[in-house]
Amino acid sequence: MQFIDLAAQQARIRPRLEAAMQDVLNHGRYVLGPEVGELEARLAEYVDALHCIGCASGTDALQIALMALDIGPGDEVIVPGFTFIASAESVMLAGARPVYVDIDPETYLLDPERLDAAITPRTRAIMPVSLFGQCADMEAMETVALRHGLVVVEDAAQSFGATRHGRRSCGLSRIACTSFFPSKPLGAYGDGGALFTDDDELAEAVRLVACHGEASRYRHTRLGMNSRLDTLQAAVLLAKLDIFDDELMQRQQVAERYDRLLQDVGTTSTPRIADGNTSVYAQYSIRVPRREEVRASLAEAGVPTAVHYPVPLNQQPAVADHNGRLSVTESVCEEILSLPMHPYLEASQQERVAQALQQALAWPYRA
Ligand SMILES: *Cc1c(COP(=O)(O)O)cnc(C)c1O
Numbered sequence: 001m002q003f004i005d006l007a008a009q010q011a012r013i014r015p016r017l018e019a020a021m022q023d024v025l026n027h028g029r030y031v032l033g034p035e036v037g038e039l040e041a042r043l044a045e046y047v048d049a050l051h052c053i054g055c056a057s058g059t060d061a062l063q064i065a066l067m068a069l070d071i072g073p074g075d076e077v078i079v080p081g082f083t084f085i086a087s088a089e090s091v092m093l094a095g096a097r098p099v100y101v102d103i104d105p106e107t108y109l110l111d112p113e114r115l116d117a118a119i120t121p122r123t124r125a126i127m128p129v130s131l132f133g134q135c136a137d138m139e140a141m142e143t144v145a146l147r148h149g150l151v152v153v154e155d156a157a158q159s160f161g162a163t164r165h166g167r168r169s170c171g172l173s174r175i176a177c178t179s180f181f182p183s184k185p186l187g188a189y190g191d192g193g194a195l196f197t198d199d200d201e202l203a204e205a206v207r208l209v210a211c212h213g214e215a216s217r218y219r220h221t222r223l224g225m226n227s228r229l230d231t232l233q234a235a236v237l238l239a240k241l242d243i244f245d246d247e248l249m250q251r252q253q254v255a256e257r258y259d260r261l262l263q264d265v266g267t268t269s270t271p272r273i274a275d276g277n278t279s280v281y282a283q284y285s286i287r288v289p290r291r292e293e294v295r296a297s298l299a300e301a302g303v304p305t306a307v308h309y310p311v312p313l314n315q316q317p318a319v320a321d322h323n324g325r326l327s328v329t330e331s332v333c334e335e336i337l338s339l340p341m342h343p344y345l346e347a348s349q350q351e352r353v354a355q356a357l358q359q360a361l362a363w364p365y366r367a
Pocket of ligand 1: 057058059060083084086087129131155157158178179180181191192193
């Protein structure tokens with residue numbers, strides 16, 4: 001059993017992938033070739049945003065967004081304590097300071113109730129992370145942002161394709177960032193990312209920052225990066241986009257099957273999918289007591305697992321902040337466990353996971 005089975009997906013569309021890659025080999029425009037523009041147009045339409053700009057990774061996308069917004073030294077950005085390192089790393093790479101806020105105990109997403117207490121005169125942006133595949137309460141984020149003159153930057157690295165009240169993730173904030181890392185819901189065969197916005201001026205700033213701040217040939221009007229989406233990756237993504245909606249339905253079915261199977265297992269809980277949300281289930285995660293023992297037992301039964309994430313960001317040495325505690329984040333970090341999740345997971349495999357989990361949870365009584 002694979003944690004994420006990229007080979008099953010590849011087998012389904014292999015001829016299409018090969019043809020798409022061959023086209024790039026034939027035209028030879030490896031950087032900013034025609035596939036990049038085509039993909040940007042299709043993705044913008046998909047999320048109903050005016051602009052999509054490709055870049056080299058999800059982490060770069062976040063840094064580019066902040067740089068394009070002129071957020072840097074002396075500024076603060078609110079980030080949930082429970083997320084992947086990149087959310088905070090990008091803030092620090094832009095020269096600003098991440099301020100960690102705790103998560104909602106039911107959804108594990110940035111808790112809007114706790115924003116006001118974290119806002120200072122230096123706060124410039126709120127970065128809700130659409131963790132595990134569903135959006136945070138974006139209306140509440142926007143309300144707080146409007147009240148304090150802040151910008152909302154969605155970290156949608158795990159949620160491309162998700163919806164909130166019928167609108168897609170990446171189209172719900174002033175600017176949004178996603179990732180095409182191979183294991184993400186829409187994954188390339190290497191690194192890649194994209195930014196989305198409806199704001200013409202901001203889109204122009206993003207394009208400049210992503211490409212050396214070059215306004216015209218060798219005229220550099222602002223500090224930028226070298227962060228473009230490879231043509232080959234765009235070609236791969238175009239081929240995968242054709243089956244993406246179908247894969248999202250399959251992900252939904254896999255998640256529903258887990259929901260049913262785990263009801264009978266007991267002593268586990270999953271993050272609640274908030275009202276109005278659909279999730280793309282970048283991860284199917286559960287909370288279990290004695291996680292390390294449960295993991296070991298599952299591994300013995302041939303069930304691969306992962307932990308997203310074991311350490312609250314305020315305690316990660318590279319981005320630590322020792323002001324205050326994040327009690328919900330801390331308790332979730334101790335118990336969270338991700339199960340195999342991908343569109344091609346079969347019912348029989350999921351039954352095996354549930355059985356192994358049942359056994360694992362009975363562990364102390366088995367000896
Ligand atoms: C994967 C991920 C990123 C970074 O994306 P990369 O493409 O790997 O740089 C950022 N934030 C979150 C929440 C992620 O899961």
